[in-house]
Amino acid sequence: MESLSTFLNVPTIGPDQKVWSVVFTGFDKTTYPNRSITTYNDLLFKHNIRFVPMDSNNTEECFYILDPANTVRATIYANDDEPVEASDIINVINSLNGKPVTHSLTRLTVNPICPNVKKICGEYVLGSPLNVDPYLLDFVIYSFALINQDGTFSVYSKMHLEQLSNLKNFKPDLKVIMAIGGWAADGFSDAALTPKSRFAFAREAQKWVKEYNLDGIDLDWEYPGSSASGIKSRPEDTANFTLLIEALRMVLGESAWISVAGIADRNYIRNVEIAKIAPYINYFNVMTYDFTAGNIDESGNLHQANLYSSELSFSNISVDLYINNLVQAGMPPEKILVGLAFYGRRGATFTKTYDEIKSNYINKNGYTIRWDNKAKAPYIVDQEGNFFLSFDNELSIYYKGQYVIENCLGGLFSWQSNYDQANMLSLAMSYAIKDPYKLEEILQSYYN
Numbered sequence: 001m002e003s004l005s006t007f008l009n010v011p012t013i014g015p016d017q018k019v020w021s022v023v024f025t026g027f028d029k030t031t032y033p034n035r036s037i038t039t040y041n042d043l044l045f046k047h048n049i050r051f052v053p054m055d056s057n058n059t060e061e062c063f064y065i066l067d068p069a070n071t072v073r074a075t076i077y078a079n080d081d082e083p084v085e086a087s088d089i090i091n092v093i094n095s096l097n098g099k100p101v102t103h104s105l106t107r108l109t110v111n112p113i114c115p116n117v118k119k120i121c122g123e124y125v126l127g128s129p130l131n132v133d134p135y136l137l138d139f140v141i142y143s144f145a146l147i148n149q150d151g152t153f154s155v156y157s158k159m160h161l162e163q164l165s166n167l168k169n170f171k172p173d174l175k176v177i178m179a180i181g182g183w184a185a186d187g188f189s190d191a192a193l194t195p196k197s198r199f200a201f202a203r204e205a206q207k208w209v210k211e212y213n214l215d216g217i218d219l220d221w222e223y224p225g226s227s228a229s230g231i232k233s234r235p236e237d238t239a240n241f242t243l244l245i246e247a248l249r250m251v252l253g254e255s256a257w258i259s260v261a262g263i264a265d266r267n268y269i270r271n272v273e274i275a276k277i278a279p280y281i282n283y284f285n286v287m288t289y290d291f292t293a294g295n296i297d298e299s300g301n302l303h304q305a306n307l308y309s310s311e312l313s314f315s316n317i318s319v320d321l322y323i324n325n326l327v328q329a330g331m332p333p334e335k336i337l338v339g340l341a342f343y344g345r346r347g348a349t350f351t352k353t354y355d356e357i358k359s360n361y362i363n364k365n366g367y368t369i370r371w372d373n374k375a376k377a378p379y380i381v382d383q384e385g386n387f388f389l390s391f392d393n394e395l396s397i398y399y400k401g402q403y404v405i406e407n408c409l410g411g412l413f414s415w416q417s418n419y420d421q422a423n424m425l426s427l428a429m430s431y432a433i434k435d436p437y438k439l440e441e442i443l444q445s446y447y448n
Contacts, residue, residue, distance in 0.1 A: 019068060020093050021050040026061040026078075043086035049093060063089060064112055067096065072111055073406065109436055114408035117334045119433040123417040123426065124179065129160055131421045134167045136430040139175035139257075141218050143416065145208065146180075147187025151200050153180065153208060165212045177257055178208055181220035186231040188221040192240035201244065202251035209252065216257025217248060218285065223262065225271030242276045249280045259283040259337075264322035264329075275330025284331050285413055288319040289341035292390070293348055300347015301387035305340070306375035307399055312387075313375055319400065323407065333408045338400055340412055340429060342419040344380070344391030353419035357391055371395070394428040394446070398439050401432025 022044060024037075041051040061078035073096045078084045111117075122139035125132060132140060142161045145153040155161055155178075165176050181188065191201040205217045222229050224237040234240075248258055258281050262268055278284075289305040292314050302314045309316045319338060327333055344352045344361075352361070357380070361367040366383035376399040380389040392400075397412075404411060412429050420426055431439035 019048050019050050020097070021052055021066040021070070022089055022093075023064040023066065024051065024053040024061070025064070027053070040086050040089075044089065047090050047093075049090070065089070065092060065096070072113055075109060075111075077109070109405065111405050111408055114334070117408050117410070119404060119409075120337070120411040121413060121429050121433060122175070122337075122411075123414045125160070125164060125417045126156075127160065127418045129164045129167070129417065131423065132164070132167065132417050133423050133426060134171040134174045136423060136426050137174065138411070139177060139215075139413075140164055140167065140417070141177040141179045141259075141413075143179045144182040144185065144220065145178050146182075146185055147191055147201075149187075151187075151191065151197065151204060153204055161212055165214060168213070175215040175257055176213070177216050177218050177259065178205075178212070178214055179218040179220045179261065180205070181222060181261075183222050184229040184231060185220070185222070188224070188244075189232045189234050189237055189240075192224075192237065192244040193234075195243075195247075198240075198244050198247040199251065202247045205248060206251050209256070216252065216259070216282070218257075218259045218261055219245065219248075220261040223268055223271065226267065238271050238273060242273045242280075245277050245280045257282050259285055261285040261287060263287050264325045265317070266325070269325055269329050274326060278331050278335065281335065283335050283337050283410055284326060285337045286322050286326060286339060287415070288322050288339045289392075289415065290345065291317045292345060295347035296349055297347075300349060302347075302390065303372065303375055303377045303379065304345040304390040305392055305396075306372070306377040306390075307396065307403060308375050310372050310375035310377075312372055312377075312379070318375070319403070323403075323409070334410050336409045337411050337413045338404055338409060340397060340400065340414040340425070341392045342414045342416060342425050344389040346387070346389050350389070352389065352391075354391065354425055355419060355421050357389065358424075361389065369393075376400075392425065394425070394439065395443055397425065397428045397432050398436065398443060401429075401436060401439070404433055 037053055044051045063076045063084060064072055065074045067073050074092055076084050076088065076092065120138035122137050122141065124141045124143045126143040142164050145155045148154055168174050168176060191197050208214065209216065221241065224241040225233055225235065227233040245258065252258065260277065260281055262272065264286050292300045292302050292304045299314060303312050306313050307319045309318045323336060326336055342354045344357050361380050363369055367380050367388060369378055369380055371378050377396050378391060378393050379387060382388045400412065411433055414425065414429060428439055
């Protein structure tokens, strides 16, 4: 790409100044009006914003907004019906910079820092998969297979596993995965203990993959080195977990899907060799929900799946914190999938599916939705204004999709499909990372 600073012949901001920048691409400098380019530059310059028009092979006009650290924070696309004005760009930068603005949403569809990262979305499925829409998803994960005392696996329903696998008849490129484990599912520490037990585990997994035409395995050990859920644990679990994944990769082969489901607090990071397991897995499905799952007192009246920390977050836990922990520990961002909660929670005392929330609590029966703009999270209060329920909705999913794109992450997943029978949140999840324009249309119809 060629810079057009000489083409502009107008004042510029010094390269060492800590300012926001706007990179304008997707136009032909030989035909684009000089007056239009100059107008952008003049108006943005008055607000101490550097304007950098560049030639590119991309024919779609777009404005990449970079903060003073040269990180892309938003992308605005131009179209004939709604041209992008300099004031629009200034409003977006002001919103990202914490200043008052007149708009509500900013859109990032492709991050030029990592344009080749393929963003995917999928769902865990516990129970009947009859509501699953494969056309909205890239993968589905059957939940769960359990480890028997003799090392073999058993599942809750072979029929449901087979029904999930049969969805490939409708969408051949759908990945169908079997999750092993879950909360309080024992057997992992013994399975990972010795070379013999590890390869026996891997061969058992291979048997199920072949029999049900699966694409791979999801390891849901909750958690290595911890007996919090009542399972057996050993100090050796940390190294043995890595060796178990290595054995699974050797037996299943390089083309198989292997993912790990886990959290990313300090204890988990300490007990799992994140950087060492990264080369062997396709994705780390970080369970960015249930932040208040163990709380039975007032501390349960807080967000359970907030994107950022706020006054309503528990111990400053957030999606952002978990993702940063994983990346700093050595997990490549493109291998991280962010989890969504298709249910609501009030600590350990009260949970409701999204279908139940939609039917009974979204601005009904005296309950009211509120929005925490700092946390980018909705919640519900009762008739007296008391905190009632934390949950995910289309708006919080929109912001999580933007976060995935902005941070070059791998995508989104949900727990779990049956809590959203109408696939309203599934649709939002798909749009959030693949077509934010359409999700914005839905949101605008809700929020005017």
